[in-house]
Every structure is written in structure tokens, then in C-alpha cells.
Amino acid sequence: MSTLELDELSAGYRRRTVVSGVSTRVDSGSWLGIIGPNGSGKSTLLKAMLGLVRHEGRVLVDGRAVTGLRHRDRARMIGYAPQIPQLPVGLTVTDYVLLGRTPHLGPLGREGSADLDVIGQVLERLDLSDLAGRALSTLSGGERQRTVLARAIAQRAGVLLLDEPTTGLDVGHAQALLDLVDELRAELGTTVVSTLHDLTLAGQYADRLVLLENGRVAAEGSPADVLTAPLLAERYAARVSILHAPDGSPVVAPVRGRG
Template sequence: MSGLEVRELSAGYRGRTVVSAVSTTVDSGGWLGIIGPNGAGKSTLLKAIAGLVGHTGSVLVDGRPLGSLRRRERARTIGYAPQIPQLPIGLTVTDYVLLGRTPHLGPLARESAADLDVVSSVLARMDLTGLADRSLSTLSGGERQRAVLARALAQRAGVLLLDEPTTGLDIGHAQALLDLVDELRVELGTTVISTLHDLTLAGQYAERLLLLDRGEVVTEGAPAEALTPARLATHYAARTSVLRSPDGTPVIAPIR
């Protein structure tokens, strides 16, 4: 699959810099979690990596500049699930998730049995099978979010960018989603970069965390190194205790 390198990436809007000189490398099959307080620039950084906002610096996939790839090859390389998606009108859940297979089809080709199997599997894992024939417009907020993520997962891109993927999901659906992403990472070598507000989930699933504040990288490293009470106090203005789950991953407990 694909490794990703970000070199001195800066991005913003209408002349205002939001993210400044970010550099990082994610090996093929790795999972980088981007964390930081509200307004830190997490979503902007993810959009810049995806090529959706103007930026300086460079993004390379397996040593190749992302901007040099043709549109179809780029769609097979990068999958992106936004935090606030714009959904098409009139599609069923199945039709929408099938759009994730489009980069893998020829110009006039229809979905194969293998494509349909991928979609069916993703729908089942995202607890959407019972909603497969429903129109997107009839779904609740959490259901729509799961459909958006299902489309990105069905794309089977080498690099998967997820912007706050657990927003609107209850804890069970959030864990099911992150478990599936982790399986794709381990089994297919998918490289994952995600932003997450939930620091416990971030520390339990991502291999490394990049802490962003005011558009700049504060630290990057293993979850135990990035998630300390001192750092959370400094950058989140939060009073916390860092506990350990049975497998040793961090659990962030607020202190009243």
C-alpha cells in the first residue's frame, strides 16, 4: 500500500494562515492521529493533505507528489471523509456507498460482484444493512455519518483521511468504525490519518499522535508521550488524569 510524507505544509483561507510548516511521515499501514483544541487547524491540515485547500509545501505518496497524479489514480490513492459532508439528493445508502468503488471501474464498466461484495461487507460492519435501500435524506445525523464513512471505507484507497469520524456516533458504533479501520490498516496496509476530539479513542487506536495548537506542531510521538496531564493543561486548559486501560493504552479522565 502507500506511505505518506508531508513536507513544510502551510495552509489557510483568504490570506490567513491556519496551519504553518507541518512536516510528518506516516509509514505504509501506519495510523497517525491528529489532536488539538478547537481551532487548532486539524481539519484544515487534513483538507490540505487531501488537496482540497490551497497550500504551500508538499504531500508525497510513496515518494510521488500527490498533485502529479491523474484524477482517477489520485482517487484510488487518497480516500477522504469530511466532518460535515455535502450529500447528494435522491440516492439510497447502497447507491451512495457504491460511489466509493468508482475509481476502480473502467470508463464504461459497471460494478462487479467483487465491488458489490465490498459494499455489502462495509454496510454490514457499519450496521447499515437494514438501511441499505433508504434514501440518504431520511437518515438521522449519526446514520448519515456512518454512510459517509462507509463510502470512504468502500473506496479501499491506500491512504485514508478521516475528519472526526466518530462525530454523532454512540460509543458502540464509534468502536465498530475504528475497529474496521484498524482491520483495513493491518490486513490491507491502509495508511490512516484521522482527526479525533475523543482523546481516549485517539490514544487507543492511533499508533502515533500529532498534537497541533494554533496551527503548529507541539509534539508528535506515541500516545503515552503526547497525552500527559501537563500537555493537556497547557494546550486544552483541561484538568485531567491519565489512566491505563487493561491493554495499557491511555484513558483520559477529567478531574472536577
């Protein structure tokens, strides 16, 4: 169970600043969804939380600054699934997902039965069991995406960062993935931060949303507060209607324009 805090976090590439002055707190076991138009800085913000890009400000996990931590210690605290991963050559699905257990291995660096149990459960839940022995190079785009997410989930870190986790997935696999992440929150107290293009999924799974525009926070609050037709029309230049699912969560429905 971990709390994540961002304190005036700014980040960018070389001399270009992409994200400016983001401050927020994600309580232990909660889910923060980061939304915003293309190019608003969502992926850069996640990378800054891990120290993967130039940044200023502070990122704290349970009050500890992430900057300066050893890679192994950071990997125990924060798991990350990038939107466009670089997959190693020659590994099977199982080999790759087992890499998620590396921060938890003992001095001999060998996985035990508990690690293998975690891997088996994650592969099953993400519909990857039949692909366990397949080489990564033979997977489809959606299969690769699920495999990358399986590695991050198997890491069992206190904070889980997911960059567009449903990209390339059909609706069934997208729901299975997000349901599994939601169960991790309930069972292990995992704190989740995810970027999502699908505003309806963001509103259904996240407790709170941060809407970025041009690298700055344009709105923050509950899904009901952020996913409003006027606000989305202003920030996305979109025509939408807000409906509601049976559980009361907002459904963002595009409205066709008529000449």
C-alpha cells in the same frame, strides 16, 4: 500499502494561514492521530493533504506528489471522509456507498460482483445493511456519518483520511467503526490519518499522535508521550488525570474542579 509524507505543509483560506510548516511521515499501514484544541487547524490539515484548500509545501504518497494528479488517480491513492459532508439528493445508501468504487471501475463504468461484495461487507460491518435501500435524506445524523465513512472505506485507497469519524455516533458504533478501520490496516496495509476530539479513542487506536496548537505542531510521538496530564493542561487548559486501560493505552479522564 502506502507511505504518506508531509514536507513543510502550510495551508489556509484566502489570505489567512491556518496551518504552518507541518512535516511528518506516516509509514505504510500505520495510524496517525491528529489532535488539538478547537480551531487548531486539524480539519484544514486534512484538506490540504487532498489539495482542497490553498497550501504550500509537499504532500507525497509513496514518493509521488499529490498535487497535479488527475482526480481519478488521486482517488485511488487517498480516501477521505469529511466531518460535514455534502450529500447528493435522490440517492440511496447503497447508491452512495457504491460511489466509493468509481475510481476502480473499468471502461464501461459498471460495478462487478467484487465491487458489490466490498459494499455488502462494509454495510454489514457498519450496521447499515438494514438501511441499504433508504434515501440519504431520511437518515439520522449518526446514520449519515456512518454512510459517509462507508463510502470512504469502500474506496479501498492506500491512504484513508478521516475527519472526526466518530462525531454523532454512540459508543458502540464508534468502536465498530474504529475497529473496522483497524482491521483494514491489518488486512490491507491501509495507512490511516484521523482527527479525533476524543483523546482516549485517539490514544487507543493511533500508533502516533500529532498535537496541533495554533496551526503548528506542539508535540508529536506515541500516545504515552503526548497524552500526559501536564502537556494537556498546558495546551487544552484542562484538568485531567491519565489512567490506563487493560491493554496499557492511556485513558484521559477529566477532573472536576471544586470551588
